[in-house]
């Protein structure tokens with residue numbers, strides 16, 4: 367107690383001084399540790415089930431945020447029904463599949479599987495089967511040389527050969543474009559299609575049978591964000607077991623398999639079979655709505671310009687029966703947006719409303735791949751060119767366990783300060799200078815930093831559209847990051863409050879300054 371007293375007095379005196387010069391100080395105090403804790407103890411409680419996108423937990427969190435926005439009188443976007451901007455996500459499962467060779471029905475899971483993630487609803491059939499090695503063709507090597515596969519079914523092995531003779535695919539064991547982990551499979555299916563093949567049978571040299579995990583994964587995809595991928599330029603396929611391969615290829619199979627296991631070339635092998643192959647496939651896409659929750663405070667004389675305050679309210683859900691509460695990630699950012707909304711709403715009621723319109727947007731789908739912010743930025747409600755800035759908050763309630771310097775209790779990482787607008791650091795640093803006095807650490811803007819933090823949260827989807835962004839972050843990459851132990855009990859409230867207030871002060875200035883932020887610096891390079 368004795369140690370705390372002088373600190374408390376200091377804050378008290380300081381806030382009186384600030385209040386005289388800056389009306390923001392009065393409202394910043396609303397963004398208090400006590401209020402943040404009140405919200406976070408709900409958002410990061412077990413009742414929210416870890417807030418995984420597309421689940422009831424996510425919908426509960428959205429309802430909580432919506433209720434808060436309503437209770438403080440935020441405006442709804444007229445084109446939306448309520449405060450939620452829904453966006454479709456999908457999950458595919460197999461509805462029907464059949465595969466036969468020589469008029470004999472093969473058994474799913476025993477003889478073959480046909481993964482739902484890479485096959486479409488369609489059928490194929492042929493009386494001709496052609497062996498095409500690894501199914502590879504590039505400038506140096508072709509498995510299709512001297513083979514006519516038009517109208518036929520091809521059979522090939524997963525993987526790739528290594529350096530032999532004049533050919534060079536990969537000699538050091540590192541992955542090439544043909545590797546199974548990357549786009550190799552898709553590229554092979556596209557080549558087969560371009561050669562006129564109607565379907566493919568694929569053999570994994572190292573998996574004679576299918577284990578239960580492989581079978582399970584092949585039936586149903588994870589939730590995914592639908593993008594415009596053109597599947598029409600590739601063919602459907604089945605994986606077959608070694609036993610089944612032997613049945614249709616014959617005794618040569620063992621010999622060829624030993625060549626594959628030595629990673630040698632296969633393009634000198636000619637193997638044709640006259641055998642009736644028939645395949646049909648039907649899959650079903652379940653569409654699930656996820657949402658961004660959006661509330662608005664209309665500006666005064668600059669109401670056609672916008673300041674976005676964002677955070678993601680989704681987290682990792684329940685895994686193996688354990689709830690991932692995500693108190694810091696990103697419960698902390700979510701409740702910061704909620705409490706900033708309360709503060710700005712109060713300011714507006716008292717005649718101190720913002721000049722620009724402020725859009726409070728909590729998004730979902732972040733943990734899956736920044737889906738909610740991608741959807742918003744591709745389907746914007748407010749003109750992107752009139753959006754002055756996005757201040758994104760993702761994890762500000764903890765202390766970076768790797769940070770050992772003296773300011774451990776008084777820092778925040780600010781990311782994106784040197785990109786898109788030269789005015790970003792000026793506004794943020796000025797807001798900090800006379801108020802929160804945090805150490806603003808730009809370490810993650812170092813191009814040599816390997817973490818690529820700039821690409822890893824929702825502000826990136828604003829940046830890629832040319833909107834200046836700042837991202838506020840505590841640097842927690844170890845300890846409880848994406849662990850079930852990311853709980854409310856581990857939040858450092860005093861530091862959390864300071865950082866949240868800094869973002870509020872910065873937002874205040876962004877919403878009230880005379881001009882929108884200049885866009886005088888190049889867009890960030892690369893992509894996530």
Ligand SMILES: [Zn+2]
Nearest residue numbers: 695696760761
């Ligand atoms: Zn996060």
